[in-house]
Amino acid sequence: MLEEIFVAVYGAIVIAYVALNIRKGSFIFDASKSIPILIFVFVLASVALALMGTPPAEALEVVMKIGAAGILFAGVAPMIAATVGLFRFNDEHGPSIFYARNHITGVIDVTASLVMIFVGILILRIDLVAVGFFFFLLIPFSGNALANAYYYTYHRRLEK
Amino acid sequence: MSDFLVTLAGTAFFWSALIFLVALTLAGLGCIRLALKGEAITSLMGVSCFTTIAGAGLYLISLPELFNVGFARDTAIALLVFGGVGTIVFARIFRTEE
Numbered sequence: 001m002l003e004e005i006f007v008a009v010y011g012a013i014v015i016a017y018v019a020l021n022i023r024k025g026s027f028i029f030d031a032s033k034s035i036p037i038l039i040f041v042f043v044l045a046s047v048a049l050a051l052m053g054t055p056p057a058e059a060l061e062v063v064m065k066i067g068a069a070g071i072l073f074a075g076v077a078p079m080i081a082a083t084v085g086l087f088r089f090n091d092e093h094g095p096s097i098f099y100a101r102n103h104i105t106g107v108i109d110v111t112a113s114l115v116m117i118f119v120g121i122l123i124l125r126i127d128l129v130a131v132g133f134f135f136f137l138l139i140p141f142s143g144n145a146l147a148n149a150y151y152y153t154y155h156r157r158l159e160k
Numbered sequence: 161m162s163d164f165l166v167t168l169a170g171t172a173f174f175w176s177a178l179i180f181l182v183a184l185t186l187a188g189l190g191c192i193r194l195a196l197k198g199e200a201i202t203s204l205m206g207v208s209c210f211t212t213i214a215g216a217g218l219y220l221i222s223l224p225e226l227f228n229v230g231f232a233r234d235t236a237i238a239l240l241v242f243g244g245v246g247t248i249v250f251a252r253i254f255r256t257e258e
Binding site for chain 1: 165168170186191244247
Protein backbone atom coordinates (compact mmCIF):
# COMPACT_ATOMS: atom_id res chain seq x y z
CA MET A 1 0.00 0.00 0.00
CA LEU A 2 2.86 2.36 0.85
CA GLU A 3 4.36 1.82 -2.62
CA GLU A 4 1.12 2.78 -4.38
CA ILE A 5 0.81 5.96 -2.29
CA PHE A 6 4.38 6.90 -3.23
CA VAL A 7 3.65 6.26 -6.91
CA ALA A 8 0.46 8.35 -6.80
CA VAL A 9 2.21 11.31 -5.16
CA TYR A 10 5.29 11.02 -7.41
CA GLY A 11 3.16 10.79 -10.55
CA ALA A 12 0.92 13.68 -9.53
CA ILE A 13 3.94 15.92 -8.85
CA VAL A 14 5.69 15.10 -12.14
CA ILE A 15 2.54 15.39 -14.28
CA ALA A 16 1.53 18.67 -12.58
CA TYR A 17 5.02 20.13 -13.10
CA VAL A 18 5.06 19.21 -16.81
CA ALA A 19 1.49 20.49 -17.26
CA LEU A 20 2.49 23.81 -15.67
CA ASN A 21 5.44 24.04 -18.07
CA ILE A 22 3.11 23.40 -21.02
CA ARG A 23 0.62 25.99 -19.77
CA LYS A 24 3.35 28.57 -19.29
CA GLY A 25 4.83 27.82 -22.73
CA SER A 26 8.41 27.68 -21.44
CA PHE A 27 10.44 26.02 -18.69
CA ILE A 28 9.61 27.11 -15.14
CA PHE A 29 13.12 26.08 -14.12
CA ASP A 30 15.61 26.28 -16.96
CA ALA A 31 16.40 22.77 -18.29
CA SER A 32 20.14 23.51 -18.36
CA LYS A 33 19.98 23.91 -14.55
CA SER A 34 17.23 21.49 -13.54
CA ILE A 35 18.60 18.43 -15.40
CA PRO A 36 22.10 18.54 -13.81
CA ILE A 37 20.43 19.08 -10.40
CA LEU A 38 18.18 16.04 -11.00
CA ILE A 39 21.17 13.91 -12.05
CA PHE A 40 23.02 15.04 -8.90
CA VAL A 41 20.02 14.17 -6.70
CA PHE A 42 19.77 10.70 -8.28
CA VAL A 43 23.51 10.06 -7.81
CA LEU A 44 23.23 11.27 -4.20
CA ALA A 45 20.25 8.96 -3.60
CA SER A 46 22.20 5.99 -5.04
CA VAL A 47 25.20 6.73 -2.79
CA ALA A 48 22.93 7.16 0.25
CA LEU A 49 21.22 3.83 -0.42
CA ALA A 50 24.59 2.14 -0.90
CA LEU A 51 25.84 3.59 2.40
CA MET A 52 22.67 2.35 4.14
CA GLY A 53 23.58 -1.22 3.22
CA THR A 54 21.86 -1.80 -0.13
CA PRO A 55 24.24 -3.41 -2.67
CA PRO A 56 25.52 -0.62 -4.98
CA ALA A 57 24.30 -2.23 -8.21
CA GLU A 58 20.84 -2.73 -6.74
CA ALA A 59 20.75 0.83 -5.37
CA LEU A 60 21.65 2.22 -8.81
CA GLU A 61 19.03 0.02 -10.50
CA VAL A 62 16.32 1.16 -8.08
CA VAL A 63 17.12 4.84 -8.52
CA MET A 64 17.33 4.55 -12.32
CA LYS A 65 14.02 2.70 -12.46
CA ILE A 66 12.33 5.41 -10.39
CA GLY A 67 13.85 7.96 -12.80
CA ALA A 68 12.46 5.99 -15.75
CA ALA A 69 9.04 6.07 -14.07
CA GLY A 70 9.40 9.86 -13.82
CA ILE A 71 10.16 10.09 -17.55
CA LEU A 72 7.07 8.01 -18.34
CA PHE A 73 4.93 10.21 -16.09
CA ALA A 74 6.40 13.30 -17.77
CA GLY A 75 5.30 11.95 -21.17
CA VAL A 76 1.67 11.75 -20.09
CA ALA A 77 0.93 15.50 -20.01
CA PRO A 78 2.12 16.31 -23.59
CA MET A 79 0.20 13.28 -24.90
CA ILE A 80 -3.02 14.45 -23.23
CA ALA A 81 -2.43 18.03 -24.45
CA ALA A 82 -1.88 16.76 -28.01
CA THR A 83 -5.05 14.65 -27.81
CA VAL A 84 -7.08 17.67 -26.73
CA GLY A 85 -5.57 19.63 -29.64
CA LEU A 86 -6.38 16.91 -32.16
CA PHE A 87 -10.02 16.83 -31.06
CA ARG A 88 -10.34 20.59 -30.76
CA PHE A 89 -8.99 21.91 -34.08
CA ASN A 90 -11.59 21.05 -36.70
CA ASP A 91 -11.99 22.03 -40.34
CA GLU A 92 -13.85 25.30 -39.58
CA HIS A 93 -10.46 26.98 -38.97
CA GLY A 94 -9.68 26.93 -42.70
CA PRO A 95 -7.16 25.07 -44.87
CA SER A 96 -4.14 26.23 -42.84
CA ILE A 97 -5.29 24.16 -39.86
CA PHE A 98 -3.38 21.28 -41.48
CA TYR A 99 -0.11 22.85 -40.31
CA ALA A 100 -1.38 23.12 -36.73
CA ARG A 101 -2.37 19.44 -36.86
CA ASN A 102 1.02 18.60 -38.33
CA HIS A 103 2.62 20.32 -35.35
CA ILE A 104 0.39 18.39 -32.93
CA THR A 105 1.28 15.03 -34.48
CA GLY A 106 4.92 16.15 -34.30
CA VAL A 107 4.50 16.69 -30.55
CA ILE A 108 3.15 13.14 -30.21
CA ASP A 109 6.05 11.73 -32.27
CA VAL A 110 8.71 13.64 -30.34
CA THR A 111 7.22 12.74 -26.95
CA ALA A 112 7.05 9.04 -27.86
CA SER A 113 10.60 8.95 -29.21
CA LEU A 114 12.13 10.93 -26.31
CA VAL A 115 10.36 8.71 -23.79
CA MET A 116 11.73 5.65 -25.60
CA ILE A 117 15.27 7.07 -25.64
CA PHE A 118 15.43 8.16 -21.99
CA VAL A 119 13.58 5.16 -20.57
CA GLY A 120 15.88 2.93 -22.61
CA ILE A 121 18.93 4.67 -21.15
CA LEU A 122 17.62 4.43 -17.59
CA ILE A 123 16.59 0.77 -17.70
CA LEU A 124 19.72 -0.11 -19.73
CA ARG A 125 17.95 -1.30 -22.88
CA ILE A 126 20.15 -0.21 -25.79
CA ASP A 127 17.76 -1.56 -28.45
CA LEU A 128 15.02 0.74 -27.16
CA VAL A 129 17.42 3.70 -27.32
CA ALA A 130 18.53 2.80 -30.85
CA VAL A 131 15.00 2.48 -32.24
CA GLY A 132 13.88 5.65 -30.45
CA PHE A 133 16.88 7.57 -31.77
CA PHE A 134 16.39 6.32 -35.34
CA PHE A 135 12.76 7.35 -35.16
CA PHE A 136 13.71 10.71 -33.65
CA LEU A 137 15.90 11.35 -36.70
CA LEU A 138 13.02 10.47 -39.07
CA ILE A 139 10.42 12.78 -37.50
CA PRO A 140 11.44 16.11 -39.12
CA PHE A 141 11.69 14.51 -42.57
CA SER A 142 8.21 12.96 -42.42
CA GLY A 143 6.64 16.13 -41.00
CA ASN A 144 8.27 18.23 -43.70
CA ALA A 145 7.26 15.80 -46.45
CA LEU A 146 3.64 15.92 -45.28
CA ALA A 147 3.53 19.72 -45.13
CA ASN A 148 5.25 19.98 -48.51
CA ALA A 149 2.80 17.55 -50.12
CA TYR A 150 -0.18 19.37 -48.62
CA TYR A 151 1.04 22.76 -49.82
CA TYR A 152 1.72 21.71 -53.40
CA THR A 153 -1.33 19.46 -53.75
CA TYR A 154 -4.09 21.45 -52.01
CA HIS A 155 -3.09 24.70 -50.42
CA ARG A 156 -1.47 26.38 -53.44
CA ARG A 157 -4.43 25.40 -55.60
CA LEU A 158 -6.80 27.02 -53.06
CA GLU A 159 -4.73 30.19 -53.05
CA LYS A 160 -5.01 30.41 -56.85
CA MET B 161 14.83 -2.09 3.29
CA SER B 162 16.38 -3.44 0.10
CA ASP B 163 13.33 -5.56 -0.76
CA PHE B 164 11.04 -2.61 -0.11
CA LEU B 165 13.03 -0.39 -2.47
CA VAL B 166 13.06 -2.97 -5.25
CA THR B 167 9.29 -3.41 -4.91
CA LEU B 168 8.85 0.37 -4.83
CA ALA B 169 10.85 0.86 -8.04
CA GLY B 170 8.99 -1.98 -9.78
CA THR B 171 5.60 -0.60 -8.74
CA ALA B 172 6.52 2.94 -9.82
CA PHE B 173 7.74 1.73 -13.22
CA PHE B 174 4.70 -0.49 -13.78
CA TRP B 175 2.11 2.14 -12.93
CA SER B 176 3.88 4.92 -14.82
CA ALA B 177 4.09 2.74 -17.93
CA LEU B 178 0.44 1.79 -17.57
CA ILE B 179 -0.64 5.45 -17.29
CA PHE B 180 1.58 6.36 -20.26
CA LEU B 181 -0.03 3.55 -22.28
CA VAL B 182 -3.48 4.95 -21.43
CA ALA B 183 -2.33 8.41 -22.60
CA LEU B 184 -0.98 6.81 -25.80
CA THR B 185 -4.35 5.14 -26.36
CA LEU B 186 -6.17 8.46 -26.01
CA ALA B 187 -3.77 10.09 -28.48
CA GLY B 188 -4.34 7.10 -30.78
CA LEU B 189 -8.08 7.82 -30.78
CA GLY B 190 -7.33 11.37 -31.91
CA CYS B 191 -5.10 10.05 -34.67
CA ILE B 192 -7.77 7.62 -35.87
CA ARG B 193 -10.25 10.51 -35.99
CA LEU B 194 -7.73 12.49 -38.04
CA ALA B 195 -7.16 9.55 -40.38
CA LEU B 196 -10.88 9.07 -41.03
CA LYS B 197 -11.66 12.63 -42.10
CA GLY B 198 -10.39 15.18 -44.55
CA GLU B 199 -8.31 14.71 -47.65
CA ALA B 200 -5.65 12.12 -48.40
CA ILE B 201 -2.69 13.89 -46.81
CA THR B 202 -4.51 14.55 -43.54
CA SER B 203 -5.37 10.85 -43.46
CA LEU B 204 -1.73 9.98 -44.15
CA MET B 205 -0.72 12.22 -41.25
CA GLY B 206 -3.20 10.49 -38.94
CA VAL B 207 -2.01 7.04 -39.96
CA SER B 208 1.63 8.07 -39.58
CA CYS B 209 0.96 9.35 -36.07
CA PHE B 210 -0.94 6.18 -35.23
CA THR B 211 1.99 3.98 -36.29
CA THR B 212 4.18 5.95 -33.86
CA ILE B 213 1.72 5.43 -31.04
CA ALA B 214 1.24 1.75 -31.81
CA GLY B 215 5.01 1.23 -32.12
CA ALA B 216 5.85 2.97 -28.84
CA GLY B 217 3.03 1.15 -27.03
CA LEU B 218 4.03 -2.25 -28.39
CA TYR B 219 7.68 -1.63 -27.50
CA LEU B 220 6.70 -0.82 -23.92
CA ILE B 221 4.54 -3.94 -23.76
CA SER B 222 7.48 -6.06 -24.95
CA LEU B 223 9.76 -4.95 -22.08
CA PRO B 224 10.56 -7.73 -19.59
CA GLU B 225 10.06 -5.27 -16.71
CA LEU B 226 6.41 -4.84 -17.76
CA PHE B 227 4.37 -7.45 -19.63
CA ASN B 228 7.20 -9.33 -21.37
CA VAL B 229 5.36 -9.92 -24.65
CA GLY B 230 8.43 -10.81 -26.70
CA PHE B 231 6.94 -10.89 -30.18
CA ALA B 232 5.56 -7.34 -29.85
CA ARG B 233 9.12 -6.01 -30.13
CA ASP B 234 9.57 -6.97 -33.80
CA THR B 235 6.16 -5.53 -34.71
CA ALA B 236 7.05 -2.31 -32.88
CA ILE B 237 10.37 -1.92 -34.72
CA ALA B 238 8.68 -2.59 -38.08
CA LEU B 239 5.92 -0.08 -37.33
CA LEU B 240 8.32 2.65 -36.21
CA VAL B 241 10.78 2.25 -39.09
CA PHE B 242 8.42 1.51 -41.98
CA GLY B 243 5.81 3.96 -40.66
CA GLY B 244 8.24 6.86 -40.88
CA VAL B 245 9.78 5.81 -44.19
CA GLY B 246 6.36 4.99 -45.70
CA THR B 247 5.03 8.40 -44.73
CA ILE B 248 7.87 10.13 -46.57
CA VAL B 249 7.45 7.92 -49.66
CA PHE B 250 3.67 8.35 -49.86
CA ALA B 251 3.93 12.09 -49.24
CA ARG B 252 6.29 12.32 -52.22
CA ILE B 253 3.86 10.27 -54.35
CA PHE B 254 0.93 12.53 -53.41
CA ARG B 255 3.01 15.59 -54.14
CA THR B 256 3.87 14.49 -57.66
CA GLU B 257 0.21 13.82 -58.46
CA GLU B 258 -0.37 17.50 -59.20
